[in-house]
Amino acid sequence: MRFGLVLSEVGQGLRRNASMVVSIVLVTFISLTFVGAAILLQLQINQMKGYWYDRAQVAVYLCTEYVEGGNCNEIEATTEQKANIEQQLEAPPLAPLISQYDFEDHDQAFARYQEQFGTEATGFVTPDFLPETFWVNLKDPSQSDVLVERLSSVAGVDEVVDQRKYLQPIFDALNAASFTAIGIAGLMLIAAVLLIATTIRLSAFSRRRELGIMRLVGASNRFIQTPFVLEGVVAALIGSALASGAIVAIVHFFVQGYLNATPSATPFVDIGDAFIVVPILIVGGAGLAAVSAAVAIRRYLRV
Amino acid sequence: MIRFDQVTKLYSGNTRPALNSVTLEILRGEFVFLVGASGSGKSSFLRLVLKEESPSKGQIHVLGQNLSRLTSRKVPYFRRNLGVVFQDFRLLPQKSVFDNVAFSLQVIGKSKGFIQEAVPDVLKMVGLAGKTGRLPHELSGGEQQRVAIARAIVNKPSILLADEPTGNLDPTTSAGIMTLLNRISAGGTTVIMATHDAGIVDQMKRRVVELVSGQIVRDERQGGYQTQALPVQQQAPPPTSSGFGVGR
DSSP, X not given: OHHHHHHHHHHHHHHHTHHHHHHHXXXXXXXXXXXXXXXXXXXXXXXXXXXXXXXXXXXXEEOOTTOOTTTTTTOOOOHHHHHHHHHHHHSTTTGGGEEEEEEEOHHHHHHHHHHHHOSXXXXXXXXXXXXXXXXXXXXXXXXXXXXXXXXXXXXXXXXXXXXXXXXXXXXXXXXXXXXXXXHHHHHHHHHHHHHHHHHHHHHHHHTHHHHHHHHHHTOOHHHHHHHHHHHHHHHHHHHHHHHHHHHHHIIIIIIIIIITTSOOSOOOOOHHHHHHHHHHHHHHHXXXXXXXXXXXXXXXXXX | OEEEEEEEEOOTTOSSOSEXXXXXXXXXXXXXXXXXXXXXXXXXXXXXXXXXXXXSEEEEEETTEEGGGOOTTTHHHHHTTEEEEETTOOOOTTSOHHHHHHHHHHTTTOOHHHHHHHHHHHHHHTTOGGGTTOOGGGSOHHHHHHHHHHHHHTTOXXXXXXXXXXXXXXXXXHHHHHHHHHHHHHTTOEEEEEOOOHHHHHHHOOEEEEEXXXXXXXXXXXOOSSOOSOOOOOOOOOOOOOOSSOOO
8 A cells, every 4th residue: 555655656757757757867877887897997907917917927048249238248048047046036035036036048048939920920039139038927816926036136147037027007998997897887987976966856845745744744754755756766777787788798798799709818808707897887877866865855754 | 742941943044033032831632822013923933842953051841851862863754743733734735635645644654544544534534535536726715724734633642733724715614613722622732823914813712822032921721812911011120229430
């Protein structure tokens, strides 16, 4: 009985303010789509970090007779020097940080070079041109500084390079995109909240006679408040459902259908990630609408 | 039933109080007229009983409850024991007579069965049995006020507050409304009615409380609109002893 009454009030309110309700739907739709995109970008960044940091190694390049500066002076690293470096990698303080390391000699480096760039590009390159390298995998990739500091000045080492530094600009760009999306989403959400509050006030104003009588005959605050809160929540829910649809569509058609089809080793977010975002959008949108509607209607409940 | 204890009501931005140290007790089943010029504090009195306002000073007890201790969450439940009628009827224009009365029961969560029984009963009592399907604008002023009264009493309140219920009605129609209010009072409901209608007050011979500038100047059993008793002479303040240095 009471439930039916509340629902019919909600229906009346939505019909009476149709144009405002449509604008709430659109604004929540757009703002929550941006929120969803920002979350997806963060998921993408985390996924790429996980993927690449596992593969990113620290390269300890040794001297060749073609390298002039640093510790080298155009002298190939000697066997003793290599043994010394290897000994450092095996003993504390470096050993506890390292999960494994490999030594790559001139021929292996040349083979890898050929594999990467093809045989026609290798005409000018001979194996002794490519440095011998210790490839080090760290237990914690963020601790590469210790290795760099420790080994850079050792005799026979040309350069110690953390491959992660090549990835950092990509992550920075993705982070910037994600923060931009969050910024836009924030502004749009503020607009959505204000719009919901205004709509609810308008709705309450057009029903002020009923509200006055309800208060007079002793309808409880919750009973008076509920239809208005539901009105906001229903409008916002439609918006969040559209936003969820947009997010799923973006992942399905753009990320999986287009980006994933291009050859690249990078892993992309999938539909599973989109379905993590969907409940966040639905609950977030409904919650935001409920709070702003409840605050907006409070003035009419003052006894 | 209703007790005012040294109640003062000051509205913000107004130095003159709407009610000034009013002390009054109204018993169960009494019929009380509140008379006085516009702005004398009649409506403020009714609003305080309803707890639409809180007093600036003093204590109000209604139905055994101290209104200053009533939390705002409990106010709606408190109001279910009070019925209110206004000069301007305050009906919902798009709802029928039946629905106007039923609305007040629906919003306090009464069952459909209860509403189906109580509403026709109360409409019959106020004399509108044949007009349940009409819309308010199809009714005369007197009939509209009867709908408003039906709405106020359908939940069987212990107190009925009426703020100039005959203010918009002609004398004959007013007499009909008064007969109805009399009948409600005879049923044990306490009725408090604010009015300017001298004829009605004189005819009914009920308790009359007269307010002037927020103060009770008369509280008379079986009184009239104007007092028949000797006016109360306020004692003049004693003359100040003349002397130097004390005058301002």
